[in-house]
Amino acid sequence: MLQVDINKRLFHFELEAKFVLQSQIMVLVGKSGSGKTSLLNCIAGIIQPDSGNILLNEQTFFSSAGSLPIQRRKIGYLFQDYALFPHMTVGKNIIYGMKDEKLTRRLMKELQIEHLEEYYPHEISGGEKQRVALVRALATEPRLLMLDEPFAALDDDTRDLAHQQLLELHTQWKIPIILVTHSKREAEKLGDVIYTMEDGKLVI
Amino acid sequence: MDMDLFPLWISLKTASVATIIVFLLGVFLAWTFSRRNFLGKTVVEALFLLPMVLPPTVVGFGLLYLFGRNAFLGNILSEFFGIQIVFTWYAVVLAAIVVSFPLMFQSAKAAFQQYDSNLERVAYTMGASRIRVFWTISLPLAWPGLLAGLVLTFARALGEFGATLMVAGFVPGVTETIPLAIYFAVESGDMATAGIWVTIISMVGFVALLWLNWWNKRSMQRFHK
Structure with a gap:
């Protein structure tokens, strides 16, 4: 609460x-x-x-x-422009504050971003960025x-x-x-x- | 032609040591100043940048005033540590540090302000410590700007003349940097030696700026392919 x-x-x-x-x-x-x-x-x-x-x-x-x-x-905080780290791949972004690898893998699968792991933020679409930022926030188990x-x-x-x-x-x-x-x-x-x-x- | 290479060695040694000190100090202070607000910040910043707008003789005078044999800091250093600053190599390094610091501070501050500060904030929300945020977010993102500052600092330290002459004097083989060697070669009418040193220092400066331009172009493309 x-x-x-x-x-x-x-x-x-x-x-x-x-x-x-x-x-x-x-x-x-x-x-x-x-x-x-x-x-x-x-x-x-x-x-x-x-x-x-x-x-x-x-x-x-x-x-x-x-x-x-x-x-x-x-707290999981999704900023307006997602604030993905531009110098890190999607995978590195997600594990930055990760608590549990299994949970993170599951989230990546659910939100269909598994295939983006090796890409940099500037190489993916707006919708994908939003999902990556969401998984990154949830991976910290907020x-x-x-x-x-x-x-x-x-x-x-x-x-x-x-x-x-x-x-x-x-x-x-x-x-x-x-x-x-x-x-x-x-x-x-x-x-x-x-x-x-x-x-x-x-x-x- | 018989020509000793001491000035080259002293200049490179001085510029390298000064650059390392100025880089560490400049990056730390610039990061702090670009992220925090406190009373009197603008005044302190203006003081940091002052050597850039003052004549080198004024900087030299200031250093003599502080580090001279009977001056406050000079006394402390010689009493407690047995270190004499003026007319030694330390004075050459000190002068190079003071005149090149504003360039590093300004470049680093601009570098830390040019990326979105939400990138650091989001890292904090993920539980990262200040040190981790600095190493993994701030430093890599500011790196192109920091490197530019580093090159400018090195070039400025290498070319320092006025303050060095005032605080370190001309002691052949000890405080004789390339700019000093040029001045005293011309004074004594040895234009050939002066010409060689002018060519060497111009080439070093030119290569540094050439590299800087190339690096800037490269880093501009880095995250915007």
Whole structure:
């Protein structure tokens, strides 16, 4: 269970977010620059809130007493442009934070990227990059998965397939997932709970 | 023609030692400065780059002021470690370090800023330590820029003249680098010797820049085939 209750002064506005998330898919919609990525960055530990609390399964990520280092939060974070390491092959990208080889192999098979192992990120398609980034994040066995507009660069067919795969993964993994998107259709299709971010304020 | 090769040896030795020190220091500081914010950062950065815009005589004067026989740091080094800096080979290295450091710092900082910092962030979320992130992500991605800085540092250290003359003087066989040898050969009217040294140092500089251009072209194509 993820519990978030934070405030953070940003350049244009104050980010205020308060929610509790069980093992569900929470979809975050809102205009560009409304603070969605900043919220994810606060949860990941990339930026620090000014005040409040963040807890995941009773472990404190952030409180007035201090902040848990980013490395110890065990979060899978898919960045908007996937952030695959350009100087490493797909295989090397995936094993970077891998916990269990068997599980990783299974994931690679399920998401059909086994044949890409020796390729570099610039040699594969957008849909393949998205799947590689997803497997790389899941290979660390995260307790929370955050995806920042992961389907934005995909064509319609690839996107539908990716939606299906995400829903299947969620059924298997049963962890909280936060998904940022611009698409209302995507939000309704994937979200158990949908929040809208408006100028840093989270509204359901 | 009878010509001793000491200046070549001293220049190469000085430039190599200075380059190693400046590379390690420059990369470490540039990585820290490109990733962290703290009070007074811009002031410290301006101080780091100062030797690039100051006349070499000012740098030399500053070094004399700090490391001279009766100066603060000079005293400490000679009292506690028995090391004398001015008018020794150490002074030649020190001058080369100070004047070439800004080039390395600037090149390294640009190199660490030219790739997406999310690449480091995603590595942290996967549990990697700062050291692991530096070795496996930051260093390989910044490498082309760092290497460019390394070459520029070596070339600058090799060509250092003004500050060296002030702080190390002209001691044949000890502090006699190629630029100093050229100056004093011309002073004494030995244009032939000066000409040879000019040719040698120009060739070294030219080859370094030629290689740098080739390397830049190659690294531009690296991840964008």
